[in-house]
Amino acid sequence: MHYFLDELLLVRGVTATIYNSVKDHLTVYGQGQVNVNTASIVVLMALGLDKKLADKVLLFRAGKDGVEETDDDNAFTGSTNIVPQLSQFTPLSPQDLTILSQFASSGLVNAVSEYFTVFAEAGYGYKKGSQNITCVFQRIPLEDTGYGTLAKFWRIAQ
Structure with missing residues (x-):
């Protein structure tokens, strides 16, 4: 099942103002710690x-x-x-x-993290402007090589 943080806006009483003030401090990933x-x-x-x-x-x-x-x-x-x-x-x-x-x-x-959020801005060499991208990666233990990553979520800001 997939959950999205912006589903908080569907909760009665959660306004866009409230959501925008907390969204950068919350995640739907992990075990709650x-x-x-x-x-x-x-x-x-x-x-x-x-x-x-x-x-x-x-x-x-x-x-x-x-x-x-x-x-x-x-x-x-x-x-x-x-x-x-x-x-x-x-x-x-x-x-x-x-x-x-x-x-x-x-x-x-x-004192450990399994999920990491990455905020990136990518510019275009051939035209003016840039795009903001948000990604969430899960760190996965691998038997022989330490850790790998799995992209759990990504969004290009409009």
Whole structure:
């Protein structure tokens, strides 16, 4: 069965404004868990972290230089390691520890991704303009070669 995120617009009370404000933070793919290593601050806060604690998660991921996507970045190694890893990186208050423990044990987070969304813009060399493309890929374990991918969804923006 195939589901599409824009089917949310069929739900009574979900307006185009509401849909447009949440669509970039949701997916119909996966098992319902969020990867704490890739979640945005908006998603981390939606899962129960306050801004201060969500910022600490992002700072941990960014590493010592404070810049994401550089060589010194950190990654949580599992949901059971979120509290100890963040505690080693930055001081946490007793309240932070309680909230973070509930977050880590909620069943809503993990530290791996099976699905990846790619947003791409392709330009044309022979005419002006470009097209925006959204794709969702599933990472599939392969016995001998590590991982392969399977395109689950793609759409060219109008």
